[in-house]
Amino acid sequence: MKPAPFVLDTPTSVPEALDLLAEHGYDAKILAGGQSLVPMLNFRLVRPDHLIDINKLTELAYIRLEGDHLALGALTRQADVEDSALVDENAPLISMAIKNIAHRQIRNRGTVGGSLVHNDPSAEMPLTLLCLGAEVRLASVRGTRTVPVSEFILPWLATTAEADELLVEIRIPVQQSGTGIGFHELARRAGDFALAAAATTVRLAADGTVVEASLAACAARVAQKLPTAEAALVGQVPSDEVIAAAAAAAAGEVDPVADIHADADYRRHLVKVLTTRALRDAVDNAKEMK
Ligand SMILES: Cc1cc2nc3c(=O)[nH]c(=O)nc-3n(C[C@H](O)[C@H](O)[C@H](O)COP(=O)(O)OP(=O)(O)OC[C@H]3O[C@@H](n4cnc5c(N)ncnc54)[C@H](O)[C@@H]3O)c2cc1C
Numbered sequence: 001m002k003p004a005p006f007v008l009d010t011p012t013s014v015p016e017a018l019d020l021l022a023e024h025g026y027d028a029k030i031l032a033g034g035q036s037l038v039p040m041l042n043f044r045l046v047r048p049d050h051l052i053d054i055n056k057l058t059e060l061a062y063i064r065l066e067g068d069h070l071a072l073g074a075l076t077r078q079a080d081v082e083d084s085a086l087v088d089e090n091a092p093l094i095s096m097a098i099k100n101i102a103h104r105q106i107r108n109r110g111t112v113g114g115s116l117v118h119n120d121p122s123a124e125m126p127l128t129l130l131c132l133g134a135e136v137r138l139a140s141v142r143g144t145r146t147v148p149v150s151e152f153i154l155p156w157l158a159t160t161a162e163a164d165e166l167l168v169e170i171r172i173p174v175q176q177s178g179t180g181i182g183f184h185e186l187a188r189r190a191g192d193f194a195l196a197a198a199a200t201t202v203r204l205a206a207d208g209t210v211v212e213a214s215l216a217a218c219a220a221r222v223a224q225k226l227p228t229a230e231a232a233l234v235g236q237v238p239s240d241e242v243i244a245a246a247a248a249a250a251a252g253e254v255d256p257v258a259d260i261h262a263d264a265d266y267r268r269h270l271v272k273v274l275t276t277r278a279l280r281d282a283v284d285n286a287k288e289m290k
Pocket of ligand 1: 032033075100113117119191
């Protein structure tokens with residue numbers, strides 16, 4: 001199928017894009033890499049009157065270290081993040097996970113902003129950004145606001161962005177020393193959306209106990225943070241038994257969906273297995289970092 005008719009707007013500056021969004025609001029869609037939006041247009045799942053193509057807004061394509069944050073412009077291509085030494089040094093969980101998004105050809109076009117706003121329940125960007133405590137900056141003609149990713153993503157491909165807002169930047173806290181990372185997912189074929197995934201960071205004290213742990217999983221209608229599993233780790237030496245208890249807690253608190261790809265019990269089981277693997281990697285990695 002082909003898209004329903006629309007007017008194509010090609011702003012050349014952020015203020016121009018914001019004016020267009022203010023004018024057309026709910027009748028407009030932003031086009032970034034097009035890797036999710038174009039299929040939805042072709043299937044006529046969305047029928048915007050205006051398509052606002054932001055690909056000329058090259059000022060939104062950057063990777064910068066700003067104090068204790070890594071700033072990713074919304075239009076930064078996933079492949080550029082994958083290749084970035086700055087990202088690998090300061091937010092290695094992102095480097096590790098982003099390779100699992102589809103295939104390189106798709107990552108050459110797909111943007112970090114588009115991935116987060118599209119917010120597929122299985123997507124790697126919302127999951128890892130949630131795990132890392134990242135924030136987003138949203139701009140409109142009304143001003144700019146900063147929102148934690150935990151308050152930005154909503155179930156079933158929704159976010160708290162208003163219709164006139166443009167995601168301009170993702171801000172990720174720089175990884176602290178002594179922190180280890182782990183990421184595991186299961187997809188039926190390489191490049192497919194995952195059936196489930198787990199992401200974690202673990203920071204160890206000099207005596208080997210866990211000072212800080214962050215855990216998140218994909219299996220539900222939206223990526224979920226797992227506070228009970230985190231609490232099972234903090235203050236403990238991360239032995240196999242402690243990791244098993246945390247993974248069991250993760251499986252207990254996740255709220256898995258059932259669909260044609262997998263039932264809820266299988267996804268819950270996967271969360272336990274993938275969390276165990278991710279935690280083992282993170283603990284080994286944290287020991288290497290010390
Ligand atoms: C075959 C295939 C396999 C895939 N596999 C995976 C996978 O395994 N994991 C995964 O995470 N993704 C996967 N994807 C999706 C891919 O990562 C997309 O690139 C991503 O979901 C959307 O990014 P985009 O830049 O292409 O956004 P677009 O498709 O252009 O836009 C997506 C949505 O975000 C909105 N949007 C985009 N940018 C902004 C902005 N700056 N501010 C506000 N709204 C904005 C658009 O209006 C639209 O609603 C796959 C895609 C394909 C085609």
